[in-house]
Amino acid sequence: MLIPTLLALASAAALPLAQAQSPADGRQALAAAPFTIIAPFPPGGPVDTLARMLSNGLAAQYKQVSIVDNRTGANGNIGIEAAKRAKADGHTLLVVPQGNLTINPTLMPKLHYSVEGDFVPVTSLARTANVIAVHPSVPAKTIAELVALAKQKPGGIGYASPGVGSSLHLAGELFGQQAGVNFLHVAYKGTAPGLNDVLGGTVPMIIGNLPTLLPHIQSGKLRALAVTDAQRSAELSDVSTLAEAGVPGVALSSWYGVMAPKGTPAAVLAQLQQDLGQIFNEPTSKAQLQKQGLSVWIVEGAKFGDVIRSETAEWAPIIKRRGIEAQ
Structure with a gap:
């Protein structure tokens, strides 16, 4: 469902702005001051790892x-x-999971931020x-069972x-549908308290990040x-995808990205894209x-922005059809 869209966007040409502008001015501006990387979730999880x-x-x-x-609270808000x-100068960056960008705007219409208006x-x-995954006491050994x-x-x-409206909640809703x-x-x-209850056998099943x-x-x-991905995971190569298990239409993964305050100069953004690509491709x-x-x-x-808009449009009808409301 969502993965083909992501792969198509990912294979498209990179942002023309980043190609067209020399990042020299951006590099000079970025070298002028310290950096703050905001991780809106507690230490220890993927957001914190990527931020560090x-x-x-x-x-x-x-x-x-x-x-x-680690500025936590209110589901990352x-x-x-x-x-x-x-300040929109490239020295404060936000590392954020997909749900805060693509699900919350529909789930929480009274948010105090706008993904496109503020970032x-x-x-x-x-x-x-x-x-x-299930607790070992659950008799089901396959998805069919x-x-x-x-x-x-x-x-x-x-x-x-x-939590209600998290990408993992919606993955479960889509799976059931x-x-x-x-x-x-x-x-x-x-995640931690829910995982503890599943490990203890209080709740039989969990949908979680690998x-x-x-x-x-x-x-x-x-x-x-x-x-729930379109392909098997290298770490769990013997575990089938949902499509292979007979449940098509649930091809989705979790992802994380970087946002900057609206108004950050184009040359700074171009340099940051170059820097981040190098850092994470090492x-x-x-x-x-x-x-x-x-x-x-x-x-x-802009291509990342297209991913955000595309997923927002795909999640919105699922949220409304399943009657999911923020708590």
Whole structure:
């Protein structure tokens, strides 16, 4: 569903602005002051990891102090609003997951920020597969068996997610819709408490990012049934995609990108795109991300903006059709 759109956009030509402008002026401007990288979620997760890689890379590149500001709260909105208020000079950047850019604008119409009105897309950074996994006590060993079990107990098979309207919540809604069953959504305030309940057997199923679930799958504390990506994951090569398991139309992954305050000079954006591409395409960066189940995925500027708009348009009818409301 969403992946073909992303791949088509990613393979398109890079942002003409970045190609057309010399970034020399941007490089000089960026070298003039320290950097603040806002991560609107707590330390330890993919957003924090990417923010620290970006911060370290810019510090090395410009010989400037660069800090990560974990400005958490309100499902990431506090940090995003702080980034919105920052000076538009390229020295304050926001590392953010897709849901805050493509889901929240529909789910939360009273947001205090506008994705297009307050920010400019710099580049995407990385993406990862989502995994459908169950506690070992669940008798289902395949997606077909899970669907059959859910049909026997309509609304009785619960799945944990990090919150109402999160991309993982919507992945579960889309999975149920395409499989013709109703799962019970169990919302938590973040991934950790939901994962703990699934590991403890209180909730039978979880849909989570590969980096979060992989250690527990490898240890046998969770059983992976499928990935929601268009292709199998290298880290879980024996686990089928949902399409392979007989549930088409759920080809989606989680991704993360960088936004800058609206009004950031074009030359600065061009230089940042060049810098970030270099930082994340370094072999050591790729290896570090791969260990965590992430892969580098760079789509710059206007093309990244197209990805955001396209996904927003695709998620909106799902949110409305399933009657999902922010809590």
